[in-house]
Amino acid sequence: MTTIGNGTGTRELAGKRALVTGGTRGIGAAVVRQLLDAGAEVLTTARSAAATVPDGAVFVEADVRTRAGAEALAAAAREKLGGVDILVHNAGGGRPHAGALAIPDEEWQDALDLNFLASVRLDSLLAPGMRERRSGAIVHVSSAAVPTVAPPFLHYVTAKAALEAYSRGLASELAPAGVRVNTVSPGRTATPGGEATREQWARLDAAPGVTNADDTAPLGREGQPDDIAHAVLFLVTHRASWLTGSNVVVDGGEFTRG
Template sequence: MTTIENGSGTRELAGKRALVTGGSRGIGAAVVRQLLDAGAQVLTTARSKTSTVPEGATFVEADVRTRAGAEALAAAAQEVLGGVDVLVHNAGGARPHEGSSAIPDEEWQDALDLNFLASVRLDSLLIPGMRERRSGMIVHVSSSAVLTPIGPFLHYTTAKAALENYSRGLALELASLGIRVNAVSPGRTATPGGEQTREQWAEVSARMGGAPAETNADDTPPLGRDGQPEDIAHAVLFLVSERASWLTGRNLVVDGGEFPMG
């Protein structure tokens, strides 16, 4: 593992206490590893533990889709860490349907609970401690799919769009208190969850009589490869570090050039 140091040779997040949701695999696990390497004490969570939870992190099972789950996680963070300085919301996902009209009400609600309201609820529980310390870093993991919303995933991209709008507003609200809020929007990234979603989308598209672009072998981002979880984790680490001390209310799209600046 690579030790992340600042110019003085000290691990840049030494002494910081971090909470990462959805940290049992993929992007979340990569974020946990980066934070640990940078010297942070890390608590991570998911609905179930996997063998890929990074060694050195404390894991608790939690379902952040509900207020009760968020409250239990906030209590665990207080017990294990004594407070949270760095909060990374990575938990998210949804399954595709044959167009927006085929998405049942309960899956609209589930997408909102997991991809948007989970962050709102957990933030509301942990921000008071940051206010007291007049310091804190929050990162909401969104998705570059918000830039090209389509029917089969409209519940997901709508929830992530709400998350981005909320992030900007929260950043403005908290800036004077020394609390920074930013978002990261990954593009096509090689993760177990991403692969499963692409397989589901291919099946749905076949039933609809087409093939999604993401299943095409030549649909590679301009930089010539799919992203790796570490690519996203590096962006998260930058945003929670002092190197980004003058950045708040931003959405960092990490997509290999798929959506260049307009």
């Protein structure tokens, strides 16, 4: 897929240092490319070494699901970048089950560690530096599907709902120091992980109470990684300097939030 860039024609993030978790494919890779295009120095990470790291980014192998992994990643960011001005939490995911009661305990814990606590831990390590410098932008990637609470993904959407509540609270705490915290909630997006998840869900269709809605979004197409990355890029630039505690839903109109 061709990257469409940030569309500004400027390097508005020149001199900024960014950390993007889960940035080797899909939405994360698109975010990394757009931040690089805008002039930022970018470090990204995944649980295993990947050949798909966007050109120009620094890669560190790390598992953000644990406190030790978050600490190692924060230390690497300080060593390689000298600090972090932009923090994008993109790592996340969860596989579907036949229903809420079929989700095993260990997958509840893994969903919380990956989709919620990874952000909490990494923020606690890197946001204090932003507060001291009185500048910074944090973006938590959630999911537009949170309000639907589909039983096969209840562990995932529950963790993302917690992330959204946490993000709003952190935004209030850090706002007086000039650090902005926002959330981006993607809808159905064409990514390798999303496709694999939809295939798993399709195999569950025969289970009682399980449905795999496959309607096209009202805007008439599936989202692309760059669609989400544009929203992230906007939120970390000066153009969003009056936005904090917000949740930007990028889903083509697929979901309704009351």
